Amino acid sequence: MKHILVIGAGRSASSLIQYLLHHAGDRKWKITVGDVSLALAEEKIKGHPSSRAIALDIRDVSQREKEIGNSDLVISMLPASMHLEVAEDCVRLRKHLVTASYVSKEIGALNEQAKKAGVVLLNESGLDPGIDHMSAMQVIDRIHEQGGEFISFRSYCGGLVAPENNDNPWGYKFSWNPRNVILAGQGTAQYISEGTYRYIPYNRLFLQTEELRVEGYGMFEAYANRDSLSYRKPYRLENIPTMLRGTLRMPGYCNAWNIFVKLGLTDDFYHIQDSEKLTYRELLEAFLPAGPGTLRDRLIRFMGTDLGEGSISRFDWLEIVNDQIIGLTNASPAMILQQLLEEKWKLQKEDKDMIVMQHQFEYRESKTPNSPVHLITSSLVVKGEDQTYTAMAKTVGLPVAIAAGLILDGKIRTPGVCIPTTKEIYEPVMKELESLGIHFTETHS
Amino acid sequence: MKHILVIGAGRSASSLIQYLLHHAGDRKWKITVGDVSLALAEEKIKGHPSSRAIALDIRDVSQREKEIGNSDLVISMLPASMHLEVAEDCVRLRKHLVTASYVSKEIGALNEQAKKAGVVLLNESGLDPGIDHMSAMQVIDRIHEQGGEFISFRSYCGGLVAPENNDNPWGYKFSWNPRNVILAGQGTAQYISEGTYRYIPYNRLFLQTEELRVEGYGMFEAYANRDSLSYRKPYRLENIPTMLRGTLRMPGYCNAWNIFVKLGLTDDFYHIQDSEKLTYRELLEAFLPAGPGTLRDRLIRFMGTDLGEGSISRFDWLEIVNDQIIGLTNASPAMILQQLLEEKWKLQKEDKDMIVMQHQFEYRESKTPNSPVHLITSSLVVKGEDQTYTAMAKTVGLPVAIAAGLILDGKIRTPGVCIPTTKEIYEPVMKELESLGIHFTETHS
Helix, strand or coil: CEEEEEECCCHHHHHHHHHHHHHHHHHCEEEEEEECCHHHHHHHHCCCCCEEEEECCCCCHHHHHHHHHCCCEEEECCCHHHHHHHHHHHHHHCCEEEECCCCCHHHHCCHHHHHHHCCEEECCCEECCEHHHHHHHHHHHHHHHCCCEEEEEEEEEEEEECHHHCCCCCCCCCCCCHHHHHHCCCCEEEEEECCEEEEEEHHHHCCCCEEEEECCCEEEEEEECCECCCCCCCCCCCCCCEEEEEEEECCCHHHHHHHHHHHCCCCCCCCCCCCCCCEHHHHHHHHCCCCCCCHHHHHHHHHHHHCCCCHHHHHHHCCCCCCCECCCCCCCHHHHHHHHHHHHCCCCCCCCEEEEEEEEEEEECCCCCCCCEEEEEEEEEEECCCCCCCHHHHHHHHHHHHHHHHHHCCCCCCCEEECCCCHHHHHHHHHHHHHCCCCCEEEEC | CEEEEEECCCHHHHHHHHHHHHHHHHHCEEEEEEECCHHHHHHHHCCCCCEEEEECCCCCHHHHHHHHHCCCEEEECCCHHHHHHHHHHHHHHCCEEEECCCCCHHHHCCHHHHHHHCCEEECCCEECCEHHHHHHHHHHHHHHHCCCEEEEEEEEEEEEECHHHCCCCCCCCCCCCHHHHHHCCCCEEEEEECCEEEEEEHHHHCCCCEEEEECCCEEEEEEECCECCCCCCCCCCCCCCEEEEEEEECCCHHHHHHHHHHHCCCCCCCCCCCCCCCEHHHHHHHHCCCCCCCHHHHHHHHHHHHCCCCHHHHHHHCCCCCCCECCCCCCCHHHHHHHHHHHHCCCCCCCCEEEEEEEEEEEECCCCCCCCEEEEEEEEEEECCCCCCCHHHHHHHHHHHHHHHHHHCCCCCCCEEECCCCHHHHHHHHHHHHHCCCCCEEEEC
């Protein structure tokens, strides 16, 4: 009997817990699901005999240590900032840990200790990061083994709404943390193109987009992720001349979103004076330069040549120029925008979300400069089943659950802090994902 | 005999120390000037008999306590972030303190203790903050006493170069910390206009400028300071419908500066890859979207309608498109831009700097709605004498020195953490400044 402790029973843990429960019988697992909300944990286990739900507050040190101590492996679906204490307990108590979060400096620093303790601390095992690493490495390792050399790698991912439920001009609804969508891209995007480092500051990130086609799903657009450079090393692409990671949206979204960026409505580092008393119209007024004409006329003039086709009708659709009271105290512009959008971009009961990922590889057959160049496009589209088993929940949770099972089976065994870029991890995880309907389509040219 | 300890003997302490030494004889002062550089401290006291220079490292707690303990009043010209320990010592050892820095939260929290200890902790007593507060309060208190009510208050200040030495198209040379000039305006400017709060994010701060005229010196332009709201209370203008504080530049500067803002070259929160090996041309290339044409053509296209008259010739004058190696390791874009500009905007040996300040008040004669409206414009222009006794050194240092003398004379005596917005402080300081040639010209209409 192996004991798995799942910490956090939120939205993205649904498919994960479902997978664990489904396999609990034959693989002899006992599952404990802990959340600050006992009700949420109970809802997820549905009274399954191999499972228990508990109220778990990870700030309660003795409870945390007890539950981790009683398990063989811990899955932490907590927000990234809350993993550290759990990871430290896991190393000390010699328990494996799987998360879907980026490796923080602090987690990275546990590597030597984890190795000594013989413990696997596997991170970045969800969708993005997660499936992106694993699916890219499948192709990269294969081409390298064939003696090929990569010229270019572009990788895109987006959490969108299924085409059949895409009934707003933004082509967008929230299928995960809305706050992250509002704040997306702040900072400066860094990538490399034909051997030259390129920087796109936030003020023009949503104007410098790329277009791509996904077979059967039409065109998408992408804005550059903040960091496309740091994965060159783990991907074994140290000297690749072009590498870009981007986030997908439906065409037209980015140019319209830039209205909010240019106005300053996505800023989150200060509070709007009297935000609880203002109307949305007054908020907009506060960000527009003074001048003649209606607010909408002034907005169009203000945006000038930055305004692309269809953007103002996307803006109009949000009905932000209204006399409703905002009603949020000490709110940043981003918090206010989020409140408005959460209403407009709500995933409705019957709506299905959709995950789209595409890798574009360009490589030479061999290291000889004139050897033939080939393209591989590898694409994944996953749609959600309903509001619980969303595409987001499936693609984030299933690889985590699969990897956890593989660690307990001794199939993933290299100890230390790691991400799923090695064959030991990505091969069995991708194989199992494929059997669950999460598979990439490759085209070659 | 009263003992004054001056901590920090840098550029802005020159006139301050000169004033103290000049009065040391008749006012029975003994002056100690401490700096991490003994040579710098010695250079400033010039062997004056009532003074001594010491090497002083404020991180050396016992030395710091000893020197503060031996003084009656401390003047701290340290960077703002280093005042706190000095202020805490001053309260504990019951010594008065004068600084030219903004009141931090931590310094503000010492208020009750300072009151109990009978100690004056006077901050914001330089130019801006300092003379701006004092000169504004002279007018504000006077009009309030006459029963008037303010409709609008705009206040501008800039450290520039004297017209006779203004020989570059930017109309700008560095007369103080260049880093602050590069990073100026980052965040979001907040002010109030006709009763409506207004916000200008950094991405368009240098495009939404105002023009003003200073009699005898022609036109200037101003961009909004980050915070124009928090001074409404200390200025006793709680309900004023319009209040804006801004920074002055020569006309055309702001639009040209916006080239660097839009490119992303003023960002300071990340490092450019391989910054030590790149040339300036390559740096610029990394920030410009790809496209046909020369780098300069692409820049013009990139700036589009944001580019005002004369801006591209200002850009050309900086010769940033060159093949010199940057040579700075792990440098942010802002650090690289600073290195280039420090060379181009260097105040030459014979150059004089110039401080310009202007307040524009609009007020009703009485609280009756239809009472006549008047305008007062109050302007100050100060030119430097040379590279040591710059206008910046005079206007920052003299009010600090004068206030210190007034505290020792018992003329400023209200204990606690304060800024010079009360008559007790601004009246005698402004009177003495006037006798030193620092005086405002008022026009009425």
